[in-house]
Amino acid sequence: MNIIETENLTKAYDGAVVVDHLNLSVKKGTVYGFLGPNGAGKTTTILLLLGFIQPTEGKAYVAGIDVQEKPVEVKRISGFMPAEGGLYPNMTAFDNLMYFSKFYRIPKKEAEKRAKELLELVGLKEVADKKVGEFSTGMKQRLLLAQALLNDPEVLFLDEPTNGLDPHGVIEMRELIRELKKDGKTVFFSSHILPEVEEVSDEIGIISKGKLLASGSQEEIKRRFIEGRFIITVETKQPLKISGLSTEVTEWRKEGTNRLWVYASRDVREELIKELTGMGYTVTDIHLHEPTLEEIFLELVYRRE
């Protein structure tokens, strides 16, 4: 079951298209990494999904609720941690959470209990009564996550959650995302950092210039990417001295003296072995090269421009 769905979701500012006919489907209970370079349209997409801004065209649904029609209903079941979001510096961490809890009409005692639990979850229990103005960036990020969890949301929208965090903070944030997934929450998080997305996401969406270039699990994305784009590496015992291949390939190149890179529209490994053996070479290694997510990302976002 999809908890987030968009249909041709489009947003333009003064004629400049920021989000371009986006068709997203995010399954319930998954961690969806929304990957794209800066200015790709990630934040705008999240703002559209939460009803902060109205789309120029298209529709968005969260848990079946039409975002455009009922943005407040969507916020009731969602949590949002904005990129570089701010908290009230003159209030303590606890008071900040208590203030936001008032928008959910949670009884005071229950809200106090929830605030304390969340402060413990994000590791801020000891500084609950400290004013947020005195917090470090990492502490503020953790408190921002805590405020997004106040209503025990079904869906969490995290916009660049590791921005400004030190390596230890990044690891902690990843751990928290995993914990949230274990609790059955859907986490939609945006990032421009590939390893981060790769490490915690069940599904990935790659966005560039407002367009969704690829979406699905890492395996699905890789499979779709290599479809019709086979890369084969061959190693021979003898140094390679060839000027051409009769096997149907789109491109080939030598690497060093014994290695060959072959690009083809289908799997031509058997034909290659036959041809090279026929030429008198002993094939010591041959395999289909599986592209990394990084290579796919770079190819999709930068090389195809």
Place this chain on the structure above:
Amino acid sequence: MIGAIAVKEFRDYMTSRRFLILFGFLLLITLLALAQVKTGMMSWMTEEGESPEVYEVMWGVTHYLSLVGGIFALALGFDAITREREDRTLKVLMGHPVYRDQIILGKLIGGAMTLAVAAFITFLVVLGTLMWMGVSVDGTSTIRLAVYFVFAYLYLLLFFAIAVAFSAHSKSSGNALMYALIFFLAITIVFDAIAPIVANHVAGPQPQPPQEALTGYHENMTLEEMEEMEKLWKEYEEQANEWSKKYFETVETITSLSPTSDFEQISQYVLNPHARSWDEAVYYVNPENPEEPEYSLTESLSFAKKEIIFLLAYLIVSFVAAYLGFVRAEIR
């Protein structure tokens, strides 16, 4: 939810250094104005052996209050929205299930509560100071003073709402403050400055006394000549009255577009039980009833109804501008 936002805003204002400094300054200016007027009056009042009336002392306060109070209210509200944008708290706040109109109304109510406290404390301080200074304060003048502070409160609220409206429409606090101050100066200075120019244009050239009547007098005037002279003077008086009425009505209409003038005019009527519509006094060359009777508060308020309507209209327009500015803004 509006209540939660209003209470937070109220607490933020009351504990902010900005509020304490500005309000302290407002109180200081008010007390200085009272002392200044009182000192000026004492020289001749002591000779007469009477205590000055509240309205006689308060006119000086009104002028300062309209100026410093306006700036105080602007300074309180100019970053109501832009501060949330600059501190990046707006997106966090709006990530929770709260409607935009609840946010803006909460902010306006929070500011209104703060100004109510400021106006009430100022009223108590002024009342106490007047008593301490030996100004004759009785039940009626106390009620009139309280009503005066209700209008002072509405006046402050108006400028607070104007500041919030600019804050809702501006990208930064600096811009919002600049626009709000320019607007404040424009409406406090421009209307007063252009009123006589427009009035002169509307009323046309001022009628001059008849030359024949001025030079034609002689010792052996006949009855007919005397009657002719009287007729000329009467015609002149009628023309002068008509010109005067047109001129001052235009001035009054234009200045009533300024909330500062409206507040000063309302203050005059509310504080002074003898003050009445100045029509007779200013429109006619020879007012028939120069003595002003004592009017009830209701009558005094009825004299100022035009200015009260203008002040309230301004207040409503400012609230609507603040509301629409925020509700329609796109949060990126």
